Amino acid sequence: MADPAARGTELAERARAGDRRALARLLTEVENRTPASEAALRYLYPLAGAAHLVGVTGAPGAGKSTLVAALTGLVRQGGRPVAVIAIDPSSPITGGAILGDRIRMQHHAHDREVFIRSMASRGHAGGLAAAAADAAAVLDAVGFPIVFLETVGTGQSEVEVAALADTTVVAEAPEMGDEVQAIKAGLLEVADIVVVTKGDRPGAQRAAAQLRAMLAIGSEADRGAGRDGRRRPKRPEVILTSATSGDGLGELLAALDRRGTELRGDTAEEARLHRASAQLDGIMAERLHLILHDPRLEPETDALVRQIAAHEIDPYDAADRILGRFGPTALRYPSET
Amino acid sequence: MTERRIKVLIAKPGLDGHDRGAKVLARGLRDEGFEVIYTGLRQTPEMIANAALQEDVDVVGLSILSGAHMTLLPRVCEALRAEGLGDVLVTAGGIIPDDDIPLLREAGVRRVFGPGTTIGEVADYIRANVRPRD
Numbered sequence: 498m499a500d501p502a503a504r505g506t507e508l509a510e511r512a513r514a515g516d517r518r519a520l521a522r523l524l525t526e527v528e529n530r531t532p533a534s535e536a537a538l539r540y541l542y543p544l545a546g547a548a549h550l551v552g553v554t555g556a557p558g559a560g561k562s563t564l565v566a567a568l569t570g571l572v573r574q575g576g577r578p579v580a581v582i583a584i585d586p587s588s589p590i591t592g593g594a595i596l597g598d599r600i601r602m603q604h605h606a607h608d609r610e611v612f613i614r615s616m617a618s619r620g621h622a623g624g625l626a627a628a629a630a631d632a633a634a635v636l637d638a639v640g641f642p643i644v645f646l647e648t649v650g651t652g653q654s655e656v657e658v659a660a661l662a663d664t665t666v667v668a669e670a671p672e673m674g675d676e677v678q679a680i681k682a683g684l685l686e687v688a689d690i691v692v693v694t695k696g697d698r699p700g701a702q703r704a705a706a707q708l709r710a711m712l713a714i715g716s717e718a719d720r721g722a723g724r725d726g727r728r729r730p731k732r733p734e735v736i737l738t739s740a741t742s743g744d745g746l747g748e749l750l751a752a753l754d755r756r757g758t759e760l761r762g763d764t765a766e767e768a769r770l771h772r773a774s775a776q777l778d779g780i781m782a783e784r785l786h787l788i789l790h791d792p793r794l795e796p797e798t799d800a801l802v803r804q805i806a807a808h809e810i811d812p813y814d815a816a817d818r819i820l821g822r823f824g825p826t827a828l829r830y831p832s833e834t
Numbered sequence: 835m836t837e838r839r840i841k842v843l844i845a846k847p848g849l850d851g852h853d854r855g856a857k858v859l860a861r862g863l864r865d866e867g868f869e870v871i872y873t874g875l876r877q878t879p880e881m882i883a884n885a886a887l888q889e890d891v892d893v894v895g896l897s898i899l900s901g902a903h904m905t906l907l908p909r910v911c912e913a914l915r916a917e918g919l920g921d922v923l924v925t926a927g928g929i930i931p932d933d934d935i936p937l938l939r940e941a942g943v944r945r946v947f948g949p950g951t952t953i954g955e956v957a958d959y960i961r962a963n964v965r966p967r968d
Binding site: 521600603 | 838839860861863864865866867868869870871872873874876877878880881884885887888889890917918919
């Protein structure tokens, strides 16, 4: 189609009307960061904002996909549609990826009210966050009241994506390490809810008890807003679940729904502002990257790169020259394309 | 704009539990730079079509060793067409006698890869025959 903006808006309208194929196509545009996806987002963003975006992260093998699949089943029993975005890593060498999260979600493969989309992390310039946030906004705007965003809890950008959600669930499998692991900096700090999965395994109860004990330490003082500006609960709930028996899943869904309701209130302003700001940062970074690699400017940029490599100019000076060169035209890129 | 990546769904229709070949292919195509969605064992044609739709894949690669290919593969092609996915490239691999290939091609399986096919051949075939994107 000649006009990408018209194509994007058309896909968005069809997706809103319930056309799943248009929705899938639109998500591809979002992944490819095309002008069509930008037009679609401009149209859809004002229509989004009602969904509860739940990030689920944890170490490989912690049981994230199984947990999301089990929760999806429970949400569906209540009659609500569910969307899942499952992110798996891309190879930094070939750019290829294996996306295997659907394997655990086969139970829902016939259900038309469950929309599962795998996403490769790729080398997104504005961070994975911009693409994931856009995909979530699309699913939100087409009417999914709950969107799970599953990422592997290794690598900074994956954790950031899960941390951007309205609610961040960190999945921990039993026997993944002693209690000192629980007080190390990292994954657990971004949790609103900690889930100990595989609750039917030996040692699961003890793992949950240890996590509760360690997370309680230091909770005298309000954790307050983190460095990323997002406030997290003083004492994240620790919930023991078993996807095999179904134990704990009801409790987890109730906790999620409670937060979903809270988030619609004024107290959640901070979380929303944090997400909006991260989204803006991601898009700004993406646009700067586009400017830097614009074919019209590439020869000049290349010349600067060579000068830096030869130590003829310093990299800061080069950066200032590039930024200074555009002036206000930079602000129009890439909508003019 | 990020470069477009070719997306391949690798699926096993029917009841045989032999997915080593499918996994080797998934891994090989990953190394060729494709984004490979692997859905696991025992898929019905409808499950495969639904996954192809949601994932907006360019290629559906079907692995089958049970001998039920004459029943299942045409049904997968039908299910894909029913979802409006007639332009998705469908290929198959596994144990499929040469005599069956003409009928499968008629049903919509564009290419059958027999034992001994290299990953490179599969990758080259996909790159040359995948649907163009607008």
